[in-house]
Amino acid sequence: MTNSTNNIEAVDTIIENSQVTPLLRDEIDQYQVAYEIQKGDIHTTLSLLKNAGWIQLSYLSAIDWPEENKMELIYILFNWEQPVYVQIRSKIDRRKPEVPSIIQIFPGAKYYEREAHEFFGIDFPGNPDFDKQLILENWDDIPPLRKDFDPSSYSKKKFPSRTYPDQFSKKDPDNKTREKQTEREKRANKLRTGGGKR
Numbered sequence: 001m002t003n004s005t006n007n008i009e010a011v012d013t014i015i016e017n018s019q020v021t022p023l024l025r026d027e028i029d030q031y032q033v034a035y036e037i038q039k040g041d042i043h044t045t046l047s048l049l050k051n052a053g054w055i056q057l058s059y060l061s062a063i064d065w066p067e068e069n070k071m072e073l074i075y076i077l078f079n080w081e082q083p084v085y086v087q088i089r090s091k092i093d094r095r096k097p098e099v100p101s102i103i104q105i106f107p108g109a110k111y112y113e114r115e116a117h118e119f120f121g122i123d124f125p126g127n128p129d130f131d132k133q134l135i136l137e138n139w140d141d142i143p144p145l146r147k148d149f150d151p152s153s154y155s156k157k158k159f160p161s162r163t164y165p166d167q168f169s170k171k172d173p174d175n176k177t178r179e180k181q182t183e184r185e186k187r188a189n190k191l192r193t194g195g196g197k198r
Helices: 004-016 039-051 109-120 151-158 176-192
Strands: 024-029 032-036 056-065 070-078 085-093
Touching (some): 004 039
């Protein structure tokens, strides 16, 4: 019988026996381990893990590190037979963020890559649709999850400004709101008792 510690050790063995030399290993908890690798090792590492049973790409996203001029890609894989999550992280150049697509390994990455392009501006050559809009309709500014995106100035540019009084209250002279609340409470209490009388 395997446990989560054995599962992490299994991942360590796969990585150690490969030609990939991690820059960093981080055991997050008993169910998750992470490896930071070079950009050129992404495909090799993901292929090795998939062949070893980590067949589910659970997540793909990025973190912006502007002070380092880097973007960090994060791939999270899961194995249903040896339940442990594996994070594969890799830092890439922020000025030209580009990583070959992994849709040949994980076809479902197609939409994750589109989302990462839309929100971080990362290009994924090999994915024919990576630059098609997925969520942000008619977006015309820098990608919104980059740390130098300014939501306040974007809002001022795009939306009319409104002023609100210091104190705002909704007047209900006939007390209709309170009556509706009381009726809802009565119905909720009946449901709690299965509709029977107390």
